[in-house]
Amino acid sequence: MPQEIEPKWQQIWAERGVMKASDSSPKPKFYDLVMYPYPSGDLTVGHARNYVMGDVLARMKRMQGFEVLHPFGWDAFGLPAENAAMKRGNIHPETWTLGNIAKGKAELKMMGILYDWDREVTSCLPDYYRWTEWLFLLMYERGLAYRAMAPVNWCPVDKTVLANEQVINGRCWRHPDVEVEKRDLEQWFFKITDYADRLLADLALLDKWPNKVRVMQTNWIGRSEGAEVEFPVVGLEGEVVRIYTTRPDTLFGATFMVLAPEHPLVERITTEEHRARVREYVEKARKETEIERQSTERAKEGVATGGFAINPVNGEKIPIWVADYVLITYGTGAIMAVPAHDERDFEFARTYSLPIREVIAPDDGPSDTLREAYVGPGRLVNSGEFSGLDSATAIDRICEWLQAQGKGKRAVKYRLRDWLISRQRYWGCPIPIVYCSVDGIVPVPLDQLPVVLPKEYKPLADNPSFWKTTCPKCGEEARRETDTMDTFVDSSWYFLRYTDPHDATRPFDPELANHWMAVDQYTGGVEHAILHLLYSRFFTKVLHDAGLIEVSEPFMRLFNQGMVKRFGQVMSKSLGNGVSFDELVAAQGADAGRIYEMFIGPPEEDVEWTDAGLNGVSRFLQRVWRLVLEPEKIVVEGSGADASALSRKVAQTVGKVTEHFDELRFNTAVAALMELANTMQDYLQRGGERDERWVGAVRTLVKLLNPLAPHVAEEMWERLGEKGMLADASWPVYDAAVAAEPRLTLVVQVGGRVRDRLTVEPGLSEADALAAAMGSDKVRGALNGRGPSKVVYVKDRLINLVP
């Protein structure tokens, strides 16, 4: 197999513009998207797995007659560029980034991965980020971008704030060893919480997403239903503590209240006598890290404020405490404590000898609420007029009562918080806002976009030539916003830019976006199960509401590929276990590498890269080459070649491979092709004729191999044409007619009950089908010792079967 065929075909594909997507093609569209990468410059064959999958799918869909949009781009803003710049002295982040992009692009081409490079998107270039700024202003205009002072997560290493989604177990997502700090800062937020209900509800539409991802998003959004209730504070006229509870049926069991240490009422409620201790406690809580505070292991501690509140349902006077097991960030930052029916409250009550009153009796026997909290539903006791009701009814009734009395109302809460998008970094998309002492916050007018990132690499706040400006409204001196945006803002809409990448007047043409959207297949790592996918869904919904796009969900089908490991660790250049594209192509060629990436294991699983495995795939390709172009070299070693078995195998393989490709089960698709090659080899070894049937098998093998090993397949196809073995030597088209040939199913009934189904060869006569059915173990087993039975064609044609 000659080596030089790879550059040859890569050049031909480029010249022919094979992967250029036409906006006006009459063919059905297929939008095949891979998550655009951060150009870190350490691309290995591990990363390539994702791109090979996308390419195989794109090539297959093209062969099947789709107009395929298969674009690529770069998530080019972000911290690693700044870190590299710092480490290497005077390299500008842009130089570093664009250099890596050029390198990465060449490597992808080397693997025969085809994109419509005319649509390439690079998020750090002004012709892209201009529209990121534009979209920020759209958010602002729609009331979805706001500036607020809030306790935010601060990464002390990256020296910037982080979104909630970027904090994992209280640590920075980029530095698993570094705990984030809480700081009170005024920052920009996107109001993603306005979309919480829709982001949750529409998950139901995404039935082609991995269940795992949908569950993760559901949990992240964290909807809960309950009630907000107001407890008047004793001695403070008109002042109430508002609490949120999911169990209004336990209201009569509230024996105390707890405020989060940060709760604004703490100071006012605390009595003189308790002030010193409360202040000390609040101070201590503030100093603790999130990790310490959020540990469920640790004992619950708190202090009494000396203040009291009135339980609105029974007028009871109950003490108000402060404890850090109540979070200021969830609900109202205050709770009613029902120790008999909440484990946390129970633990707290036991620690401080607070009263425990049972108000829910379990349906199945007595509970012992002095030993442990009963958290399940049951029948209300000790609950005044509501006693005797079951939990569900009581929740309804009590909510109605609260509402009627003006003391509370039903409420829905989410765990999801607004998306903090400010970053105190240079290498990001500028936030197009100006602060004027007269006009306040002033958005940069659309015709003044983009706010260009200055060439000089230093903090924007230290660069007066950047931030010194004039107010767009009044013309007085003003100051620009010097924070940049989270790079996840850039990536929340790039899939839309691909549909209209050169538009100089808007982010995208709605008509083009509507033509290509939604993405039919989206492939990328599961690490974005929440972050990127949630943000992109949010953006899409906002754009939908703004009338810019018809779809309200961006990605119809999602696939998360597993990682490639070597020596037990994820492949990476810095760990020294990476295999580069050059090494791979030099060792066994791009096609062997591509097939190996697909064959190495189930696409969603993590896999271990071995050179021996790659070698095996290489042998397979060599064998195919011999079978297709040099069959005379195969030594005849036996007899009894079965031509009809060969034909059957060919038909079977077409069906299998098509199915497996469609389901992205590339490993079994490759296995099916290997089986076909083995059968073909066996056929020749047994002295099979190289007749029309043989040529048919050869053609099928080459066609099916094309998406996986395009260089070799194209070369073989061309040479077959030269040998006169093809009626038409043009670009191979997937034989949809063969692929779609329906299989005939017999339904086996025994005693009127469907016992089994049996797939038989298509094209059989009724008698032959019957004979086939009777001859199968499946049917014989089903009929074993049974009475009169019958076999039924799926389309209501009955055949009597005599056992």
Next chain:
RNA sequence: GCCGAGGUGGCGGAACAGGCAGACGCGUCGGUCUCAAAAACCGAUGUCCGCAAGGACGUGCGGGUUCGACUCCCGCUCUCGGCACCA
């Protein structure tokens, strides 16, 4: 603790609207070629008994349904992922 996904040869893994378990590949063993080795090619390869024909046992464990269970049901167990004081 809660939620989710999984346990199949020496290894990665196939098969599953119930029907010949172990496809395909790796590895190992034997052979061809070679002075030799590697590569390549050909063949064997679940375990146990047997010279063989053949037989027994086999999909984490224990039950169940069925003519028939890796597949369905019930109960365990272990592994991996996610979330976790969310009131």
